[in-house]
Amino acid sequence: MGPVYLFDLASSQARWLSLRQATVSSNVANANTPGYRAQDIEPFSKLLDEKVVALAVTSPLHLTSTETSLRPQGTRKEDSWEIVHSGNSVSLEQEMLKAGDINRDYSLSTAIVKSFHRMLMTSAKS
Amino acid sequence: MIDPLQASVQIASSGLEAQSDRLRIVSENLANANSTGRTAGADPYRRKTVTFASEMDRAAGVRVVKIKDIGIDRSPFRVEYEPNHPAAGQDGYVKLPNVNMLIEMADMRETNRSYEANLQVVKQTRSMVAMTIDLLKGA
Numbered sequence: 364m365g366p367v368y369l370f371d372l373a374s375s376q377a378r379w380l381s382l383r384q385a386t387v388s389s390n391v392a393n394a395n396t397p398g399y400r401a402q403d404i405e406p407f408s409k410l411l412d413e414k415v416v417a418l419a420v421t422s423p424l425h426l427t428s429t430e431t432s433l434r435p436q437g438t439r440k441e442d443s444w445e446i447v448h449s450g451n452s453v454s455l456e457q458e459m460l461k462a463g464d465i466n467r468d469y470s471l472s473t474a475i476v477k478s479f480h481r482m483l484m485t486s487a488k489s
Numbered sequence: 490m491i492d493p494l495q496a497s498v499q500i501a502s503s504g505l506e507a508q509s510d511r512l513r514i515v516s517e518n519l520a521n522a523n524s525t526g527r528t529a530g531a532d533p534y535r536r537k538t539v540t541f542a543s544e545m546d547r548a549a550g551v552r553v554v555k556i557k558d559i560g561i562d563r564s565p566f567r568v569e570y571e572p573n574h575p576a577a578g579q580d581g582y583v584k585l586p587n588v589n590m591l592i593e594m595a596d597m598r599e600t601n602r603s604y605e606a607n608l609q610v611v612k613q614t615r616s617m618v619a620m621t622i623d624l625l626k627g628a
């Protein structure tokens with residue numbers, strides 16, 4: 364049986380989800396700020412694709428490149444549902460939908476970690 | 490950047506604060522909707538406006554919202570013919586504040602909606618933190 368990278372995968376998804384939650388929170392707080400452009404972070408699949416070719420980290424002194432792509436950036440015009448006259452492109456409905464998605468994915472990811480942990484403990488105890 | 494979940498709560502609370510300040514300005518406008526001047530021909534209460542700006546919080550590394558400026562609406566006053574009023578001018582017209590009830594009500598509803606959205610974000614973030622802590626429960 365090969366090594367299982369599930370815990371690493373789950374924790375990196377949890378990190379990505381909480382960063383996305385921070386971005387959504389920033390958008391909602393700025394829902395009435397003139398000229399503010401809604402932000403989002405890169406999809407998780409893109410982060411995973413980058414991880415495949417990422418350099419191995421064998422010492423704590425090595426630099427990692429995975430964190431750099433997790434910066435919030437402005438969304439494209441066609442991605443946001445509405446742009447009001449003041450130039451603000453935050454749609455509260457869209458942000459609530461995103462927040463619901465994040466919450467669901469987070470609960471799924473923690474549930475998987477939980478059950479995997481239980482499996483490990485079962486095999487360790489018996 | 491600090492812990493993203495902690496940062497989300499911080500950002501949402503900055504939004505709550507900004508929206509409650511906005512509600513205060515709306516209530517000030519509504520309360521003074523009929524405040525005329527004291528002396529003859531004096532200007533009445535002028536409607537106040539509020540603008541937000543996105544600001545970088547250096548300590549947390551996130552963009553929070555702040556009140557940029559509380560301005561004054563320079564639109565013309567309403568006038569009414571009422572020669573007996575103490576604030577009436579030479580021509581018998583009283584200047585009334587440039588507060589439009591409908592606009593204030595619409596502003597109030599928008600404030601309420603944004604406040605609720607921020608509150609919802611705080612709730613969801615809290616539930617995410619609770620889920621993370623619950624990982625310890627099963628073990």
